[in-house]
Amino acid sequence: MSLTRTIGGMLGSLAATLKHVAAPRDTVLYPEQKPDLPPRFRGRIVLTRDPDGDERCVACYLCSAVCPVNCIDIQGTEAAKDERRYPKTFQINFARCIFCGLCEEACPTLAIQLTPDFEMCVRDRNALLYQKEDLLIDGPGKHPHYNFYRHSGVPIAGKPIGASEHEAPPVDPFSNLP
């Protein structure tokens, strides 16, 4: 290795580092500056509502089945007045949650969603058990126009089978009219 190339290499390294004195620093000075998070960032979990204001969750247990650490606990029931299923209790144990987003992917009604909020620090572990009143929000979250019951064929009070959008009424098997 020739002497001039060695010395040139070392001086080049020194110059390269010196350039970085003028460069802006890459650090985000949290908590004075908040990080710029994309909307698909997998942060705190929320339960969302319809555009009409009813809660979306139908207590199908898909999220709790897919959860890799079994942190979701649901008790479903059916409301008498409009025959919609809903969760009587919905508990997420955030001490176990790994924020993987599988529950959001599994949910058929787009009820459970992950938001770009990570500031959930508590001093008592029991405060990490979020119940339904902690999780339910008033808005539709990331999908503002989706109403599950309008698309699906599940019958509720006031909407028999065949009455949802893009659905044909059921065929009458006892008549031979087309």
Added chain:
Amino acid sequence: MSTLLHWLLILVGLGITAVALIVVAALLVFAERRVLGLLQDRYGPNRAGPFGLMQAPADALKLLSKEAFVPPFAERFFYTLAPILVASAVLISFVVVPIGPNLGWAANINIGLLFVLAMSSLNAYGVFLGGWASNSKFPLIGSIRAIAQLISYELSLGLAVMGVVLLAGSFSLARIVEAQEIPYILLQPVGFLIFLICGVAETHRIPFDLPEAENELASGFNTEYGGMRFGLFFLGEYLGMLLISALITTLYLGGWHGPFQPWLAVPWFALKTLALVLLFFWLRASLPRLRYDQLIAFGWKFLLPVALLNIMGTALVGLLWK
């Protein structure tokens, strides 16, 4: 003034100097982290106190509050002696450094430079004893490598300095500074470079820090040390860096010389020393570490012949000039 009072005042003054040097070394630790951050597109520690300045006392308090244990397999006497040797050898070397005209504890002792070289050998003893007394694999390898490195580069260090002694005609550091009408970096550029490289090697800084590299040797001879003993090793390293910078300033950059004498003598000295310390930080951020065999080969096969040639050249020119 009675002799007793005289000596008492000297003792107190020396104590204050030692404490001031330790405070400066602690601030250098903090400054290095900030400067490395500046060179690496990040912030250093800036949370503890204004601009993070309380980081230095926070580090000191942290080390002081740790348990002062001696591992049961370690040689107790030398384990405790090693950090004391390192820190005190470097602190004692500061008495011969002239920070201003007629300002220096023993700067006009006529063997000043020899004294500094002797103290650096004691430093090598301390580093070696630390690893040896720890009675454990990583420290042993680290300390063997450390002492081989230190004695190899001490040779070239001493030889490079001989050029300055030839020019100034004295080993006394005060005399060397006074003799520098032209800073000796211009008359001895090769000697300056050799002294700089050997100085970096003597304080085992990057690129010569294999004996204590965290990712190579789990911190080398430092491994079995905790609490304030580790603190003394650490402080000894940064004080050594300050000492080498001060020596380069004294021997090659004209010491306290500069415009607006005599008011700005000490600030000039401090400025030049600080610039060299920043160079040490810059080297740390930029250069990769030398492999151990490359290190020793470089010291013996390149630096030693160049240092000898430097002396012979200086002597020849001095002979023919007259």
